[in-house]
Amino acid sequence: MRNIALAFLALLLGANPSSALASSSDWFETQGGRIRLITAGQPDEAGRLKGMLEVDLLPGWKTYWRDPGDAGVPPQIDVSASENIASAEFAFPAPERHDDGSFKWAGYDEPVALPIIFTLKSPAEAALIEADVFLGVCETICIPAQTRLTLDPARDAENPEDTAAVEAAFAALPAPAKPEFGVSSAREEGSKLIVEAKVPGDPASAEFFLAGADGYAFGTPERVEKEGKTLFSLEILARPDSVPAGDGLHYTLVTDAGAVGGRIPFM
Structure with a gap:
């Protein structure tokens, strides 16, 4: 049966x-x-x-x-x-x-x-x-x-x-970031993270997205044009007590010319 x-x-x-x-x-x-x-x-x-x-x-x-x-x-x-x-x-x-x-x-x-x-x-x-x-x-x-x-x-x-x-x-x-399209530098200024981006096309179309992880959290990026540079300012809302191991934080940069992704080293 x-x-x-x-x-x-x-x-x-x-x-x-x-x-x-x-x-x-x-x-x-x-x-x-x-x-x-x-x-x-x-x-x-x-x-x-x-x-x-x-x-x-x-x-x-x-x-x-x-x-x-x-x-x-x-x-x-x-x-x-x-x-x-x-x-x-x-x-x-x-x-x-x-x-x-x-x-x-x-x-x-x-x-x-x-x-x-x-x-x-x-x-x-x-x-x-x-x-x-x-x-x-x-x-x-x-x-x-x-x-x-x-x-x-x-x-x-x-x-x-x-x-x-x-x-x-x-x-x-998103395509992998490259020197002419991607983040060229990131630095802390007080309670903010300042990210400089290289962008093709119209800088006014640029949007930056940074993913918090491993104890990091950030506010919404604000785009600033300064001395011909495209900058993004992000409030640092949280961070770990020590710098984690690993490749860093994921980011995506979007413009009217397309999108790229990469990593910003842990701070």
């Missing part, structure tokens, strides 16, 4: 592919939109596998960048319940600065794809992603979207639609 039941279950799964694990999760429906995870391709020799969190927002709704600013919470992902997954790290397309009258925040008010790098513990072995995802989806108030999204990255790994979507998400990321 047990063998018959198992065979019947396999038949059902074969007849209904949506009930079987695939390289994209089911959609999670929430007020204001829906979210799902997708992976594409095979892990590289270091075990890195590309994927993305697709956030399909309804008109009038928004979600947040890696550091929202005055209000909101950044997207979070926890893969500790997964099999053979060591870590997952978001990357972020260039955000926009928003002012709703009460708060200024950095994020997205249209559907957005957040690239993810999953790292397998053992690249040659099978993996199962069980990702606990949390993000704020907001209209006039914020609705926490919290769920577990499950997928098997090896099942239908070469799906052309999923592959194209993940490739497009990574292609939309």
Whole structure:
């Protein structure tokens, strides 16, 4: 009887592919939109596998960048319940600065794809992603979207639609900063951080986003043109007692010529 039941279950799964694990999760429906995870391709020799969190927002709704600013919470992902997954790290397309009258925040008010790098513990072995995802989806108030999204990255790994979507998400990321487009210096002046930026195009179009982390927090950047230089002044709201190890704080610089990203060393 047990063998018959198992065979019947396999038949059902074969007849209904949506009930079987695939390289994209089911959609999670929430007020204001829906979210799902997708992976594409095979892990590289270091075990890195590309994927993305697709956030399909309804008109009038928004979600947040890696550091929202005055209000909101950044997207979070926890893969500790997964099999053979060591870590997952978001990357972020260039955000926009928003002012709703009460708060200024950095994020997205249209559907957005957040690239993810999953790292397998053992690249040659099978993996199962069980990702606990949390993000704020907001209209006039914020609705926490919290769920577990499950997928098997090896099942239908070469799906052309999923592959194209993940490739497009990574292609939309800010380019690496370079000497002629990026932060050229950052210094403290009293309670402020002064950042000098090299920007192509119209300096008046420049927006600067700096993500607080490891005990650092900053106010909204204010752009200043001084002696032909494009500067951004940020209030230092919090800092750790000692300088952390690591590469520094993530920044994104946006102009009418495009967007770049990089790091500012810890102070």
